[in-house]
Every structure is written in structure tokens, then in C-alpha cells.
Amino acid sequence: QSVLTQPPSVSAAAGQKVTISCSGSSSNIGSNFVFWYQQFPGTAPKLLIHDNNKRPSGIPDRFSGSKSGTSATLGITGLQTGDEADYYCGTWDPNPSAHVVFGGGTKLTVL
Amino acid sequence: QVQLVESGGGVVRPGRSLRLSCVGSGFNFRSYAVHWVRQAPGKGLEWVAVISYDETNKDYADSVKGRFSISRDNSKNTLYLQMNSLRADDTAMYFCARGIYGDPPLSWGQGTLVTVSS
Numbered sequence: 001q002s003v004l005t006q007p008p009s010v011s012a013a014a015g016q017k018v019t020i021s022c023s024g025s026s027s028n029i030g031s032n033f034v035f036w037y038q039q040f041p042g043t044a045p046k047l048l049i050h051d052n053n054k055r056p057s058g059i060p061d062r063f064s065g066s067k068s069g070t071s072a073t074l075g076i077t078g079l080q081t082g083d084e085a086d087y088y089c090g091t092w093d094p095n096p097s098a099h100v101v102f103g104g105g106t107k108l109t110v111l
Numbered sequence: 112q113v114q115l116v117e118s119g120g121g122v123v124r125p126g127r128s129l130r131l132s133c134v135g136s137g138f139n140f141r142s143y144a145v146h147w148v149r150q151a152p153g154k155g156l157e158w159v160a161v162i163s164y165d166e167t168n169k170d171y172a173d174s175v176k177g178r179f180s181i182s183r184d185n186s187k188n189t190l191y192l193q194m195n196s197l198r199a200d201d202t203a204m205y206f207c208a209r210g211i212y213g214d215p216p217l218s219w220g221q222g223t224l225v226t227v228s229s
Binding site for chain 2: 033043045046047097099
């Protein structure tokens with residue numbers, strides 16, 4: 001059972017937009033930055049979004065992040081078949097002791 | 112470019128020990144915190160431990176506290192994870208990842224596989 005809650009799966013047609021939610025609490029998402037990762041089968045996670053809404057260099061602006069209160073959202077526009085992957089949110093949680101928490105992951109299917 | 116290369120994984124019997132290593136290059140290793148994150152087969156990401164750039168802070172997941180120990184040698188750009196009293200549920204791909212202490216990881220290595228089985 002993950003501390004952060006994500007939908008197990010989402011799907012949308014190629015060219016459309018999809019959002020992936022990540023729900024937490026006041027001690028984690030509510031007080032810290034949210035990061036988003038993309039992972040293809042058999043490979044390492046790759047950072048998509050850091051500090052709630054900032055994209056590292058090389059990440060297309062089709063990917064966006066937002067945060068409100070104790071929830072965060074990853075948005076992907078202009079969906080491509082190459083976006084089919086697992087997506088994870090993560091953040092810091094200092095309670096009861098300092099640690100990183102991840103969501104359970106969301107499998108994106110592009111129809 | 113930033114690279115993190117893990118090694119030391121393998122097959123080990125329950126109750127035994129294993130030490131993982133991770134060598135960083137392409138960035139100032141001694142300026143970054145470094146994490147261990149694992150992923151059991153077919154499962155999601157599970158954070159294991161983090162060590163701050165100067166070793167002042169070492170934090171662990173409850174599932175490994177008292178059994179695993181994280182350390183680093185900045186003169187060798189190397190991170191370690193000493194894993195003792197291994198259990199079957201420690202079986203996973205172990206990734207090292209650099210970051211800023213107090214935030215999730217930024218960039219990740221490719222991982223090393225640990226299998227605990229009799």
C-alpha cells in the first residue's frame with residue numbers, strides 16, 4: 001500500500017490529453033515538492049517533472065505538472081504511442097522520520 | 112553526462128549479506144545526496160535509504176531499518192549499501208539515484224538485481 005495514491009491505469013487516444021493524479025497528505029505533498037517519473041519496462045525511471053512543475057532540459061513541453069493542496073497532477077498533451085509507460089509521483093515526507101514516498105504507479109495506454 | 116553505475120547484485124540465500132556499490136561520474140558527486148530505491152519484479156518503486164552529501168544525514172525505510180546500512184566514499188565517487196539478514200522480500204532491482212537531500216531523486220542508474228532465494 002503506497003503512501004501516495006495514483007490510479008492504476010489511464011488511457012486515451014493518440015493526439016489527445018491525459019492527466020494522472022497523485023494524492024497525499026499535509027505532511028508529504030502538502031509541504032514538499034512533487035516529482036514525476038516515467039519508466040519503460042526493463043529500464044530505470046526517468047525524471048519528467050521536478051519541484052511540482054519544472055521540466056528538466058530535454059523533456060518536451062507536452063509534459064506538465066501542477067500541485068494544489070495535498071494533490072498533484074501530471075498532464076500529457078498530444079499523446080504518442082511512445083508515451084506508453086508507467087508513471088510515478090514522489091515526494092519527501094518528514095513524518096514520522098525523514099523519507100521519500102512514491103505513488104503506486106500509473107500504467108498509461110495510448111489507444 | 113551524469114552516470115550512475117550500480118554493481119554487486121546477485122543471488123544470495125536468506126539470512127546472508129550482500130554489499131552493493133554505485134559509482135557516479137559526470138557530476139560533482141560529493142555535492143549531492145544519493146538514494147537507494149528498489150523495485151520488486153512487477154511492482155512499483157520503493158525508497159530504501161538516502162545519505163546526504165556530507166554523511167550528516169542517513170535515513171532508512173522502516174522495512175530495512177536495522178538490517179541495511181548506507182555509506183559513501185566521496186574520494187572514490189562511490190555509494191554503498193550493506194545489506195544484512197536478507198529476506199525473500201528484499202528481492203528486487205536496486206537503483207542508486209542522486210538528488211538534493213529533502214527531495215526525491217533526480218537522475219538514476221540502471222540498477223543491479225538482487226535475488227534472495229534458497
